[in-house]
Amino acid sequence: MTRIMKTTTATLALCVAGTAALAQDATLSIESWRSEDQAIWDDVLIPAFEAQHPEIDVEFTPTSPTEYNAALNARLDGGTAGDLITCRPFDGSLALYQRGQLADISGLDGLDNFPDFAKAAWQTDDGSATFCVPMASVIHGFIYNAEAFAELGLEEPETVEEFFGVLDAIKEDGTYTPLAIGSADQWEAATMAYTNIGPTYWNGEEGRQALLDGSAEFTDPQFVKPFEVMQRWNDYMGRAYQAQGYTDSQNLFTLGRAAIYPAGSWEIGGFNDQAVFEMGAFPPPVEAAGDTCYISDHTDIGIGMNAGTDNPEAARTFLEWVASPEFASLYTNELPGFFSLSNAQFEVEDPLAQEMISWRQDCESTIRVAHQILSRGEPNTWNTMWSVSANVFNEASTPQEAAQTLQEGLESWYEPQQD
Amino acid sequence: MSDPVTDTAKDVRTRRKRRRSGGLHIVVFLAPAVLIYSVFSIYPLVESLRLSLFDGLEDGTAVWAGLENYATLLFDPNWATQFWRAFWNNLVLFFIHMVVQNPLGLLLAALLSLAPRFGSAYRTLIFVPTLLSVVIVGFIWELILSPLWGVSETLLGTIGLAWLYQPWLGLESSALTTVSLISVWQYVGIPMMLIYAALLSIPDELIDAARVDGLNGWSIFWKVKLPLILPTLGIVAILTYIGNFTVSFDLIYSIQGALGAPNFATDVMGTLLFRTFFGQQLQVGDIHMGATIASMMFFIILVGVSIYLALVQRRLQRYEM
Numbered sequence: 001m002t003r004i005m006k007t008t009t010a011t012l013a014l015c016v017a018g019t020a021a022l023a024q025d026a027t028l029s030i031e032s033w034r035s036e037d038q039a040i041w042d043d044v045l046i047p048a049f050e051a052q053h054p055e056i057d058v059e060f061t062p063t064s065p066t067e068y069n070a071a072l073n074a075r076l077d078g079g080t081a082g083d084l085i086t087c088r089p090f091d092g093s094l095a096l097y098q099r100g101q102l103a104d105i106s107g108l109d110g111l112d113n114f115p116d117f118a119k120a121a122w123q124t125d126d127g128s129a130t131f132c133v134p135m136a137s138v139i140h141g142f143i144y145n146a147e148a149f150a151e152l153g154l155e156e157p158e159t160v161e162e163f164f165g166v167l168d169a170i171k172e173d174g175t176y177t178p179l180a181i182g183s184a185d186q187w188e189a190a191t192m193a194y195t196n197i198g199p200t201y202w203n204g205e206e207g208r209q210a211l212l213d214g215s216a217e218f219t220d221p222q223f224v225k226p227f228e229v230m231q232r233w234n235d236y237m238g239r240a241y242q243a244q245g246y247t248d249s250q251n252l253f254t255l256g257r258a259a260i261y262p263a264g265s266w267e268i269g270g271f272n273d274q275a276v277f278e279m280g281a282f283p284p285p286v287e288a289a290g291d292t293c294y295i296s297d298h299t300d301i302g303i304g305m306n307a308g309t310d311n312p313e314a315a316r317t318f319l320e321w322v323a324s325p326e327f328a329s330l331y332t333n334e335l336p337g338f339f340s341l342s343n344a345q346f347e348v349e350d351p352l353a354q355e356m357i358s359w360r361q362d363c364e365s366t367i368r369v370a371h372q373i374l375s376r377g378e379p380n381t382w383n384t385m386w387s388v389s390a391n392v393f394n395e396a397s398t399p400q401e402a403a404q405t406l407q408e409g410l411e412s413w414y415e416p417q418q419d
Numbered sequence: 420m421s422d423p424v425t426d427t428a429k430d431v432r433t434r435r436k437r438r439r440s441g442g443l444h445i446v447v448f449l450a451p452a453v454l455i456y457s458v459f460s461i462y463p464l465v466e467s468l469r470l471s472l473f474d475g476l477e478d479g480t481a482v483w484a485g486l487e488n489y490a491t492l493l494f495d496p497n498w499a500t501q502f503w504r505a506f507w508n509n510l511v512l513f514f515i516h517m518v519v520q521n522p523l524g525l526l527l528a529a530l531l532s533l534a535p536r537f538g539s540a541y542r543t544l545i546f547v548p549t550l551l552s553v554v555i556v557g558f559i560w561e562l563i564l565s566p567l568w569g570v571s572e573t574l575l576g577t578i579g580l581a582w583l584y585q586p587w588l589g590l591e592s593s594a595l596t597t598v599s600l601i602s603v604w605q606y607v608g609i610p611m612m613l614i615y616a617a618l619l620s621i622p623d624e625l626i627d628a629a630r631v632d633g634l635n636g637w638s639i640f641w642k643v644k645l646p647l648i649l650p651t652l653g654i655v656a657i658l659t660y661i662g663n664f665t666v667s668f669d670l671i672y673s674i675q676g677a678l679g680a681p682n683f684a685t686d687v688m689g690t691l692l693f694r695t696f697f698g699q700q701l702q703v704g705d706i707h708m709g710a711t712i713a714s715m716m717f718f719i720i721l722v723g724v725s726i727y728l729a730l731v732q733r734r735l736q737r738y739e740m
Contacts, residue, residue, distance in 0.1 A: 016693070027678060048638065069697065069698055070698075070704065091701060092703060095703055099478055099479040121470045183589065185586065185676060185680065186676065186678060186681070202568060212676075225567055238566070239588075240566030240567075240589070241566075242589025242681065243564065243586030243589030244565075246565060251568075370701065378498070380699070380700075380701060380702040381701075381704055382700055382701040383694075383699060387680075387682055387683065391682050394589070395589060409497075412496075
C-alpha cells in the first residue's frame with residue numbers, strides 16, 4: 001500500500017513538473033475552412049515550422065466550409081476561437097477586424113514580401129491597417145483535355161474567334177461536349193465564366209477601380225460584352241446544361257467526355273487524381289491577337305491572429321513564418337492550384353500549376369470584380385452576379401438585362417454610383 | 420379482519436393529505452416538459468423576436484430599432500421583392516402538397532385499410548423515405564433527374580416518351596413544382612399513416628351497420644368513413660402548412676442552394692432566412708434582419724393556424740366511436 005502511495009505521489013509530482021515545463025511553451029491552434037488540407041498541415045507544414053520553433057506547438061483544427069463563418073463568429077464571440085484565424089478575403093474578415101476580433105498585424109516584417117493588390121484583400125479600405133497575411137490566390141482560365149485536342153488537331157486558342165473556332169471543331173466532331181459548364185449551381189456562371197473572361201474586356205484593375213470610383217457602370221459596353229460572349233457559349237455546353245451542377249461538370253471533364261473546362265486553379269489537385277489523360281491550360285482568350293491578356297488572380301485565403309489569443313508572441317512568430325519564402329514554396333507545391341501571393345521566387349513542380357502561375361508574368365492580374373466593397377450592401381452584387389450570369393446561360397435574360405440588373409442593384413446603395 | 424371504521428378514517432386522512440399537498444404532483448409531472456419547452460423553444464423564440472427589434476453596428480453592438488427592420492423587409496424594394504417572392508413560393512409549395520400529397524396519402528391509407536395482400540410491406544415501403552435524410556433524398560433525385568447520369572430520360576424512352584424529358588430542376592418554369600413533388604414523394608407516408616390510423620379506429624360495427632343498411636363500399640367511404648376522419652384530415656392540413664415553412668428549406672437548400680436557383684424560382688422563406696442570417700458568400704450574415712424574417716415566418720404560421728382553429732377546427736364535428 002505505501003509503495004503504491006509513493007508511486008502515485010511520484011507520478012503526481014512528475015506530472016506537475018511536466019505541466020510547469022510545458023507552460024513555457026505555447027500551443028497555437030489554427031481555425032480554417034480547408035478541412036481537406038488537414039494532412040498537408042499535419043505532415044508537411046506544421047513539422048517544417050516546429051523544426052525551427054520547437055517551443056511552439058501548432059494544431060490545425062478546421063471546420064467545414066459551409067459552417068466556417070457561423071462557427072468562427074460564435075467561437076470568437078464566446079472567446080473559444082483558435083489563436084490563428086484563416087481569413088476569407090475582404091468584408092468577412094474586415095468585419096472581424098472592426099469588431100476587434102482580428103489583431104492589427106501591420107508591423108509584421110514578412111508583409112513586405114507581398115505586392116499591394118495581394119494585401120488589399122485584408123486591409124482597411126484606406127490601407128492603414130493589415131489584419132491577415134496573404135496565403136494564396138486562385139487563378140482562372142481554361143483547362144483542356146490535351147489528348148482530345150491532339151486527336152482533333154486543335155491548338156490552344158489565343159483570341160476569342162479562335163476559341164469559338166476550336167469549340168466549333170469539337171462540336172462538329174461530336175465525340176466531346178465542347179464546354180464542361182452548367183448553370184444549375186449558378187456560381188460557376190459568375191466565377192468561371194463572367195469574372196474569368198470579363199477582365200479582358202474591362203482591362204482588369206482599371207475597370208474594377210472605375211466601378212469602385214463610380215466612373216464606369218455595369219451597363220457600359222466593357223461589362224456587357226462578357227455576357228454577350230457567354231451567351232454564345234450556350235451552343236457548346238452539355239445538353240440540358242440548366243440542370244448540370246458543379247460536380248456534374250467536373251465529372252464530365254475528368255471522365256474524358258468534355259474537351260474544355262472553364263476553371264479555377266483549385267481544380268488542379270482533384271483533376272490530377274481523377275483524370276487519366278494529359279491536360280493543358282490556356283488563359284482567357286483576348287479579342288485581337290497581341291492584346292494584353294488579363295487574368296483573374298483572386299486573393300482567396302489569408303491568415304490572421306485572434307486579438308484575444310493568450311500567445312500573441314508565438315502567433316506572430318508563426319505569421320512571420322507564413323509570410324516567408326519557405327512557406328510560399330511549401331504551400332504552393334503541396335497544394336497545386338493555390339498560388340502563394342509572395343514575391344519570392346520559387347519552383348513550381350506540377351506542370352498544370354506551373355503553366356497557370358506563368359500567366360502572372362505574361363498577363364495583368366486582377367481580382368474578381370464584385371469582391372472588394374461592391375458586395376457590401378443589399379442587394380449583394382456578388383449574389384446578383386450569380387443569378388444574372390446563370391440567367392444569361394439559361395437565356396432568361398439578355399446581356400443588357402443582366403448588366404442592367406447588376407447596375408440597378410449597385411446604384412441602390414453604393415454612393416459613388418449614384419450620380 | 421380490520422376494523423371498517425378505522426379504515427374509512429384512514430381513507431379520509433389520506434385524501435385530506437393529498438389535497439393539502441396541493442397539486443404538487445402536477446407541478447412535478449409538468450416540470451420536465453415545461454422546462455425543456457421553455458429553454459429550447461420559448462426562450463429562443465422570444466430572443467429571436469427581441470433580436471428583430473434591434474439593429475447591428477459595425478463594432479458588433481446592437482441598438483434599438485423598433486419596427487424598422489419590419490418596415491425594411493416589407494417596404495424596401497430590395498427586401499420586399501425577395502420576401503413576397505419567397506412567401507408566394509411557399510404558398511405554391513403548400514398548394515401542391517395539399518392537392519397532391521394529402522389526397523395521395525388518403526388514397527393510400529384507404530387502400531391499405533382494405534387489408535390488401537402484402538399491405539404491411541407496402542406500408543413500410545411507402546413510409547421509409549420519410550426516415551431518410553433530406554440530403555440523401557435530394558442527392559438521389561438530383562441524380563435520377565440529371566441530364567448527364569440520370570435514368571429518367573431512359574425510363575421515359577422505354578415507353579416512347581423521351582421527347583418529354585426536360586432538365587426540370589434547372590428550368591425556372593418547372594423547378595419549384597419538381598422540388599415539391601420530390602418532397603411529396605418523401606413525405607406522403609406521414610399523412611398516409613395518420614389517416615390509416617384514423618381509419619383503423621373506426622369500429623367495425625359502424626361499417627357493418629352501414630352495410631346492413633344497404634350501402635356499397637364506395638358510399639361507405641364517402642358517407643361513413645370520411646366524416647369520421649375529418650378531424651385527422653384537419654390535423655394533416657395544419658401539419659402540411661407548418662411543414663411547408665420549415666421542412667421545405669432542407670430539401671431546397673440541398674438541391675438548389677441558398678439562392679433558390681434557378682433565378683430564385685425556388686427561393687422560399689427558409690432559404691431567404693438562412694442566407695440573411697448566416698450570410699452567403701460575400702453577403703455578411705445579419706442576425707437582426709434574419710431574426711426579422713424568422714419572426715415574420717412565426718407570425719405567418721401563427722395567423723394561418725389561428726384562422727384554421729377559429730374557422731375550421733371548431734366546426735368539425737367529432738363523433739364518439
